[in-house]
Amino acid sequence: GDSVTQTEGPVTLSEGTSLTVNCSYETKQYPTLFWYVQYPGEGPQLLFKVPKANEKGSNRGFEATYNKEATSFHLQKASVQESDSAVYYCALSETYGSSGNKLIFGIGTLLSVKP
Amino acid sequence: DAGVTQTPRHEVAEKGQTIILKCEPVSGHNDLFWYRQTKIQGLELLSYFRSKSLMEDGGAFKDRFKAEMLNSSFSTLKIQPTEPKDSAVYLCASSFGHPTERLFFGHGTKLSVL
Numbered sequence: 001g002d003s004v005t006q007t008e009g010p011v012t013l014s015e016g017t018s019l020t021v022n023c024s025y026e027t028k029q030y031p032t033l034f035w036y037v038q039y040p041g042e043g044p045q046l047l048f049k050v051p052k053a054n055e056k057g058s059n060r061g062f063e064a065t066y067n068k069e070a071t072s073f074h075l076q077k078a079s080v081q082e083s084d085s086a087v088y089y090c091a092l093s094e095t096y097g098s099s100g101n102k103l104i105f106g107i108g109t110l111l112s113v114k115p
Numbered sequence: 116d117a118g119v120t121q122t123p124r125h126e127v128a129e130k131g132q133t134i135i136l137k138c139e140p141v142s143g144h145n146d147l148f149w150y151r152q153t154k155i156q157g158l159e160l161l162s163y164f165r166s167k168s169l170m171e172d173g174g175a176f177k178d179r180f181k182a183e184m185l186n187s188s189f190s191t192l193k194i195q196p197t198e199p200k201d202s203a204v205y206l207c208a209s210s211f212g213h214p215t216e217r218l219f220f221g222h223g224t225k226l227s228v229l
Contacts, residue, residue: 032215043119043206043220044158051215089158093214101214102148102171107157 002027006090006106013080013113021075021109023064023090031092033057033066033073034103038087047088082113121207121221128228133195136224139188140209148218149173149182149192152204161192161205165212197228 006023013019025033032051036044048057053068062077073090090106120139128134140147149161162182163171173180179198184190194201204225208218 034217036218041222043208043222044218045220046217049215049217101146101212102160102163103218105158 002029002031002092002094002104004090004092004104004106006088007109008107009087009110011109011111013111015082015113015115016079019075019077019080019084019111021088021090021111023073023075023106025071025073025090025092027071027092027094029094031094033064034089034091034093035062035064035073035075036089036091036105038089038108040086044087044089080111080113082115085111085113087111119207119209119219119221121205121224123224124222126224126226128197128226130199130228131196132228133193134197134226136192136194136205136207136226138190138192138207138221140190140207141219142188143211144209144219145212146210147184147190148208148210149190150206150208151176152206152223158206164190194226197226199228202226202228 003026007021034049035047037047038044048059050057050066056065064073064075087108087110089108091103122137147164151159161173161176164184167184181193204223206223208220210216210218
């Protein structure tokens with residue numbers, strides 16, 4: 001079945017440093033790839049998505065490129081802020097049989113940014 | 116806009132009790148999901164409904180976990196009987212159902228089983 005593997009946390013950084021969270025996936029399909037972010041006390045929310053291979057998604061200074069050849073979708077940010085402290089999930093959409101779809105999530109990466 | 120509403124936000128149960136968690140999806144969404152969230156396992160899919168039809172019932176969770184969707188605007192997740200290992204955050208999410216569409220999550224119910 002489909003799967004997503006991402007950097008296991010926790011990851012602790014100082015403000016102003018760069019972030020990379022690795023994400024790799026396995027699928028026989030042509031999925032849309034997602035990054036979700038979850039702040040304390042809330043449910044996960046979409047950070048951004050990329051439906052097509054070799055395209056880049058971005059939001060709030062975060063970005064990731066859908067690399068079909070390497071089956072990767074690494075999350076990057078050049079300069080993190082304390083407010084970026086959260087759990088980050090990589091996910092792919094899996095078509096369910098002839099209809100329907102569901103998301104397959106990675107384990108999640110806890111990011112803590114120190115001032 | 117009304118998002119996904121989950122109640123209660125917190126639930127404390129004794130081992131062996133029956134608990135029912137509730138979820139109201141975003142109006143107009145076709146798909147509804149129940150996930151269990153733990154630090155060790157991350158997000159585990161418990162149940163998946165499409166237009167109120169059960170598409171997946173979570174395999175290993177079948178024996179004590181039962182999700183229902185009696186109408187398009189309300190779903191419940193029953194855990195019977197509860198065990199301490201069920202302590203986790205239970206998240207409900209909904210979407211329009213297209214593979215490129217995102218999920219909208221509720222705030223979750225934090226369950227503690229003593």
